[in-house]
Structures are given as structure tokens and as C-alpha cells.
Amino acid sequence: QKEVEQDPGPLSVPEGAIVSLNCTYSNSAFQYFMWYRQYSRKGPELLMYTYSSGNKEDGRFTAQVDKSSKYISLFIRDSQPSDSATYLCAMIYSINKFYFGSGTKLNVKP
Amino acid sequence: GAVVSQHPSWVICKSGTSVKIECRSLDFQATTMFWYRQFPKQSLMLMATSNEGSKATYEQGVEKDKFLINHASLTLSTLTVTSAHPEDSSFYICSASPRGPSQPQHFGDGTRLSIL
Numbered sequence: 001q002k003e004v005e006q007d008p009g010p011l012s013v014p015e016g017a018i019v020s021l022n023c024t025y026s027n028s029a030f031q032y033f034m035w036y037r038q039y040s041r042k043g044p045e046l047l048m049y050t051y052s053s054g055n056k057e058d059g060r061f062t063a064q065v066d067k068s069s070k071y072i073s074l075f076i077r078d079s080q081p082s083d084s085a086t087y088l089c090a091m092i093y094s095i096n097k098f099y100f101g102s103g104t105k106l107n108v109k110p
Numbered sequence: 111g112a113v114v115s116q117h118p119s120w121v122i123c124k125s126g127t128s129v130k131i132e133c134r135s136l137d138f139q140a141t142t143m144f145w146y147r148q149f150p151k152q153s154l155m156l157m158a159t160s161n162e163g164s165k166a167t168y169e170q171g172v173e174k175d176k177f178l179i180n181h182a183s184l185t186l187s188t189l190t191v192t193s194a195h196p197e198d199s200s201f202y203i204c205s206a207s208p209r210g211p212s213q214p215q216h217f218g219d220g221t222r223l224s225i226l
Binding site for chain 1: 142205222
């Protein structure tokens with residue numbers, strides 16, 4: 001079993017839809033959680049960085065962490081074609097020990 | 111803030127040559143830098159982790175003599191692909207974490223390496 005599981009997609013939605021991206025994990029020691037967006041032929045860009053359970057909002061993006069279920073989510077409201085990219089979740093176990101999901105490819109159709 | 115610059119963005123060279131890729135943290139000090147390799151439509155594959163002033167820690171299966179990593183300062187790490195061959199062609203991405211516990215990684219824009 002992988003430490004972090006993420007559905008590879010692709011996920012295709014119409015413009016304006018609410019998008020839900022998810023990751024599950026197995027190690028309850030994970031404390032810090034991140035979401036990255038990666039466009040084709042570019043490096044990943046940090047979108048959200050959260051600690052412990054709860055919600056964090058930044059513009060159209062909301063990150064949600066449920067430690068009891070070992071489940072994290074990224075919601076995108078009013079999705080735009082420019083949101084089309086691969087989204088990676090990541091978690092920190094200890095100093096310099098990161099675990100990444102395999103990424104979910106999102107396609108927002110105009 | 112937290113900008114990481116990677117250079118060059120694209121390099122084409124002949125088989126047998128060595129190629130150096132630079133990774134700089136522009137607005138923060140990075141005690142730790144990471145090097146990844148990514149194949150088309152696949153996820154990131156960690157190659158090595160480097161801490162400023164010490165030897166890099168390589169992941170299993172990564173040849174230390176093939177992929178030389180130097181992290182000489184708090185803002186610069188380099189990856190040198192020695193005696194490159196066509197199978198080394200790939201997308202290489204660096205990242206850096208600022209000082210402090212459990213800081214996120216900030217990524218460069220990657221280097222596309224093509225070996226002819």
C-alpha cells in the first residue's frame with residue numbers, strides 16, 4: 001500500500017463547476033499537508049499549505065484536512081479553463097521527508 | 111515570495127558530454143534542496159536530497175557518480191549529469207525548502223534535457 005493515494009483521473013468538468021480533488025494517506029504521523037498545481041512542462045506550484053484538521057481558504061481554493069479519516073481535499077470554486085493542470089497532494093512526515101501523491105489531471109472545458 | 115529559479119530551461123547536447131543544471135532560491139535561504147526526475151505523464155521521482163555544506167543523500171537506484179549534486183551555499187545547488195546518454199533524457203526539476211521545521215518545497219520550472 002502506498003503512503004499517499006491519489007486518483008490519477010483525468011477529471012473533466014465544465015467551466016464554472018466546483019471541483020473536488022482528494023487524497024488518502026495511511027500514516028497518522030503526517031502533520032503538514034500541501035497541494036501543488038503543475039502545468040505541462042513546468043515545475044509544481046504551491047497552492048495551499050495546511051497543518052492539522054480543518055479548512056483553509058484562499059480565493060477560489062479551499063483545502064480541507066480530516067485527520068480522523070486520513071483524507072485531504074482541495075476544492076476549486078468557479079473552475080476556469082486555466083485551472084486545467086495536474087494537481088499533486090503532498091505531506092510531510094518528518095524533517096525533509098515528503099510524500100507526494102501521483103497527481104490528478106484536471107480538464108476544465110470552456 | 112519563495113521563488114526558485116532553475117537554469118537552463120532546455121538543453122540539447124551530444125551523447126558523452128556532461129551537463130550542469132543550476133537551482134537557485136532567489137528570496138530565501140534554503141537549507142535543503144531536492145532534485146527530481148519526471149517522465150512524460152508520470153509523477154515526480156525523487157533523485158536526491160541535499161543539505162547545504164554536506165553530501166547529498168541519493169535515493170535507491172540513483173547513480174551517485176552519474177548525477178553529481180553540489181549544494182555549496184544556502185541559495186545554490188547544482189546537478190551535473192556526467193557522460194550523458196540518450197536514456198538520461200528527461201525533465202529534471204529542483205525544489206528548495208526554507209529554514210525552519212516542516213517548511214513546504216518550492217519548485218523551479220524544470221530543465222528539459224535531450225541527449226542526442
